[in-house]
Amino acid sequence: MRRVLFLMLSLIILAGCAMSEDDKLFQKSNKQNTIYISAATSLEYVLPEVITAFEKKYPYITVEATYASSGQLSSKIQQGAPVDLFLSANYEWVDVLNKEGLIIENSLKKFIGNDLVLIANADSQFDLLKLEDLKFIPFDQLVLGDPVNVPAGDYAKEALESVGLWEDLKDKYLFLKDAHQVVDYVESNKAELGIVYASDTHQNEQIRVIKEINKDLHSPIQYYTGITSYSTNHHDAETFINYLQSEQTAKIFESYGFNKLSVEK
Template structure:
């Protein structure tokens, strides 16, 4: 009987300490706090997604740190105590995966978006393609830093594919991240810039001029994953699973994203 009790206690201890993301059936009975590092392009939609998730999981609280995907990935690389990471592209998630800094089985794509060329609301602009930018209609075009901001990376890819990156380079103004791009357009400090469709529908101060041909750039996908630094893989995996749910998809679509 004593041996049986020792084995039973040991099994319970191992189960409670498991970091396997597939152990999502293990439900914590204590308050859990998770830190999520997320691309700034999700700053409008994630609060609603998290609120709905926390209503279903009242013992879990999620705090979000928004920023350019590249900077967030580098912070995780340097040991930031992050449980979950949502990137605005695959490149930065790949970097962390190559360094074994995310739980491979937890990685999932849960949303997509559309790159658009947009300007300050109320301006009368009648162009419909990247090629028309060569007409010199815009003196200042803002885009995110291609090195760290995915929306800037996609914009650069599209412009390079259209052979416009060099010809228009004198017109470019670089912003730290997507949020700053939107702010510049809203304020009228620039003539136009590259944002996502989801940004246009979140403000009445920005209008889409034309959608960018999606074949000119990599697919705009939003991957999420659990970091290997996280000490709570089970509850982190609950959130990953929720991102793929019908409830989350409805919220994402309301904010201009598409379900993966």
């Protein structure tokens, strides 16, 4: 009888220790943890404020963020970069990683939106009623994020294709590494025109929005999260995702020119 009780006790102890590795990764930690985030360049101005508010609410979690185009960040994750959470400016780059088994599928969640705008230097005289009027405006260069790696550039390409201008203006394009560089070129008059996110123009008095691009001309601009499958800090990354989708955080994003989305948690 004593032996039977011993065996039963041993089985209970083993069952308690048999928590899967994934379960362990999602357990709340009592010690200071760090989340390493790779975020789209267009989040570079707003995310520090979000992180500050998050760390105040969750003092046991530290967040460190790096920024680049979504395509560049996706490539880094494919190479095994130390990243817990990927914040992409579109669904496609997170989905690429998901299909390669590098992102936890149920962590793909949208959290904020944006608009697309045509910009010029603040001192310019450009004006137009609709995007199609670009073909009637005399200019030498239109700068865009590289459509291959930069979602803002891809959305811009979609919009120009929708109005039949993509091929017509092909000799005027200059593709850059991210939307911030596009803004820099227009600010410094290295290029007359550029297409960026509305949030990229927030409180920038050196550039002027000459046309808000119709949402129907391109895919919806939505930002997505993705926890890397090799992260060892899934729980805290998930906590940050939930915070990104909160009403409090949406207000921060909106103050920087982003659009609130109806999100499913």
